[in-house]
Amino acid sequence: METSREPRWLTEEEQQTWLALASVLIRLPAALDRQLQRDAGLSHFEYQVIAGLSMSPGRTMRMSDLAAFSEGSLSRLSHVVSRLEKRGWVRRAPDPADGRYMLAGLTEEGWAKVVATAPGHVEAVRDLVFEPLTKAQIRQLRDIGRRITHAIDPEDDCLGP
Numbered sequence: 001m002e003t004s005r006e007p008r009w010l011t012e013e014e015q016q017t018w019l020a021l022a023s024v025l026i027r028l029p030a031a032l033d034r035q036l037q038r039d040a041g042l043s044h045f046e047y048q049v050i051a052g053l054s055m056s057p058g059r060t061m062r063m064s065d066l067a068a069f070s071e072g073s074l075s076r077l078s079h080v081v082s083r084l085e086k087r088g089w090v091r092r093a094p095d096p097a098d099g100r101y102m103l104a105g106l107t108e109e110g111w112a113k114v115v116a117t118a119p120g121h122v123e124a125v126r127d128l129v130f131e132p133l134t135k136a137q138i139r140q141l142r143d144i145g146r147r148i149t150h151a152i153d154p155e156d157d158c159l160g161p
Contacts, residue, residue, distance in 0.1 A: 028128060035124040040117040045072060046080055047117060050089060050106060054114045059106035062095060066104050089113050 010018060033044040040047070048070040053059050061069070067077040081104055084090040089110030095101040106114070130138060149156055 031128055032121070032124060036117070036121060039120045040113070042113075042117065043080075045070060045076075046084060047121060049077065049080055049084065049104075050110050050114050051118070053090065053104060053106040054111060059111065060103050063092070063102045063104055084110070087113075 029044055036042045036044055036047050042050075049066060052066055052069045053061055063077060063081070064074060066081075067074045070077060072080070081090050081092060085092065087109075089107055091105050091107055093103050093105065095103050129141075133141065
């Protein structure tokens with residue numbers, strides 16, 4: 001027989017903290033998306049895809065790895081990569097090391113788009129995230145982000161120790 005357990009309700013301080021975090025989780029991506037749409041004609045997800053490719057060796061990545069990097073499903077990524085291919089920024093090809101996988105590669109035009117878009121995006125990130133914080137708060141935010149990410153996925157080591 002299963003016993004009913006009383007929920008562990010949030011304290012007033014925890015609730016205020018949760019609401020503040022939830023607000024950031026909703027508003028920050030929307031603000032970054034607006035900046036990228038306005039300045040570069042890209043969604044935040046599209047930018048994550050081409051930026052991820054720009055940082056990978058040979059500016060190429062397996063589609064499955066790119067989906068994980070961009071926090072999107074393979075299906076969503078496939079649709080976005082199709083749009084980026086039509087713009088001439090990304091190309092797809094079978095992985096020569098293992099033909100079961102597809103590679104996405106950033107074209108020279110795609111690289112030029114990242115180079116043109118990155119300064120405005122980094123300025124928005126700086127204005128929205130870093131400028132309001134002290135150096136100590138920035139370190140705390142990094143550590144907090146890593147701890148929460150680890151609680152969500154203990155296997156995720158992409159953010160470092």
